[in-house]
Amino acid sequence: xxxxxxxxxEQVAQELEQLxxxxxxxxGSQLPPERELAQRFGVSRASVxxxxxxxxxxxxxxxxxxxxxxxxxxxxxxxxxxxPRLHEIGFVAELFELRRILESEVAxxxxxxxxxxxxxxLAQLLREQQQSTKDLHKFLELDLSFHQALAEAVRNRPxxxxxxxxxxxxxxxxxxxxxxxxxxxxxxxxHLRIVEAIQRRDPEAARRAMLAHLATVERSAKxxxxxxxx
Numbered sequence: 001x002x003x004x005x006x007x008x009x010e011q012v013a014q015e016l017e018q019l020x021x022x023x024x025x026x027x028g029s030q031l032p033p034e035r036e037l038a039q040r041f042g043v044s045r046a047s048v049x050x051x052x053x054x055x056x057x058x059x060x061x062x063x064x065x066x067x068x069x070x071x072x073x074x075x076x077x078x079x080x081x082x083x084p085r086l087h088e089i090g091f092v093a094e095l096f097e098l099r100r101i102l103e104s105e106v107a108x109x110x111x112x113x114x115x116x117x118x119x120x121x122l123a124q125l126l127r128e129q130q131q132s133t134k135d136l137h138k139f140l141e142l143d144l145s146f147h148q149a150l151a152e153a154v155r156n157r158p159x160x161x162x163x164x165x166x167x168x169x170x171x172x173x174x175x176x177x178x179x180x181x182x183x184x185x186x187x188x189x190x191h192l193r194i195v196e197a198i199q200r201r202d203p204e205a206a207r208r209a210m211l212a213h214l215a216t217v218e219r220s221a222k223x224x225x226x227x228x229x230x
Contacts, residue, residue: 009050009137012041016051020060020071031061031069050137057144059165089222095166096218100211102163103147107194107210108203110153118153122195125149126188133184146191153198190216 016037025031034052038045052069055061062072085091110118125146132138147167151160190213197205 008043008047009054012037012043012047012051013054015041016055017058017060020055025071027071027073029071031071033068053137053141057141092221093218096214096221099166100214102159102166103150103214104207104210106151106154106159106163107198107206109156110150111198111201111203111206113155114153114198118149119195119199121149122146122153122198126191126195129184129188129191133188139184139187143187143191150194186216187213 019025031037031052032040034045034048037048041048052061052063056063056069059072061069063069114122125142129139129142129146132142144167148160148164151163154160190209193209194206194213197203197209
C-alpha cells in the first residue's frame with residue numbers, strides 16, 4: 001500500500017510512467033481498467049483516476065469517455081525529452097525564463113485582444129478554483145486551464161500549442177512542490193490580479209501581474225528540484 005494519502009495519485013502516476021517508459025504498454029495500446037490498476041497498486045479507484053489524469057496532462061495518455069485510456073502516440077516527443085531534466089535546478093530556471101518571456105507578453109496581449117467570452121471564461125475558472133481549494137489535483141488542473149485560456153485569448157495558435165507543451169511539462173513539478181505547501185489563496189490572489197488587469201485593458205499591469213505570479217511558481221519548482229537532488 002502506498003503511503004501518504006495526499007501524494008498517492010502522484011506516486012501511482014510515477015509508477016505508471018516508469019512502466020510506460022519501459023514499454024510495458026506501447027503507443028496506441030489500451031491500459032487495463034481502473035479496477036485492475038487499483039488492485040495492482042493497492043489503492044482506491046479514485047487515486048488511480050487522479051493518477052491517469054496527471055499522465056494525460058503530461059501527454060502520456062489519452063482518456064476518452066466510453067473508450068478507456070490509451071497510450072498517446074506522442075508520449076515520447078517533446079515531453080519525453082524534458083521530463084528527465086525537470087529535477088535540474090538550472091534547467092528549471094531556463095524553462096521559467098522562457099515562460100516569463102512568453103507568458104508575460106501573453107497577459108499583455110490578452111489585455112488588448114480578449115473578447116467578452118474570454119473574460120467570462122477566465123472569471124469562471126477563478127470561481128471554480130475558489131471552490132476547489134481543498135482538492136489539490138483539481139485546483140492545479142484549473143490552474144493549467146487558466147494559463148491555457150489566457151493563451152487562447154490572444155488568438156495565436158502556434159503560441160497556444162507551445163505554451164501547452166511547456167506548462168504541461170512543468171505541471172508535475174508544480175504538483176510535487178504544491179503538495180508540500182498548498183497555498184491556494186496566494187495563487188487565487190495572483191490570478192485575480194492578472195484577470196483584473198486584463199479586464200481593465202491594461203497591458204503593462206497584466207504583464208507585471210503575470211511576472212509576479214511566475215516568480216512565485218518558480219520558487220516552488222526550484223525547491224522541488226532541489227529536494228529531488230538532495
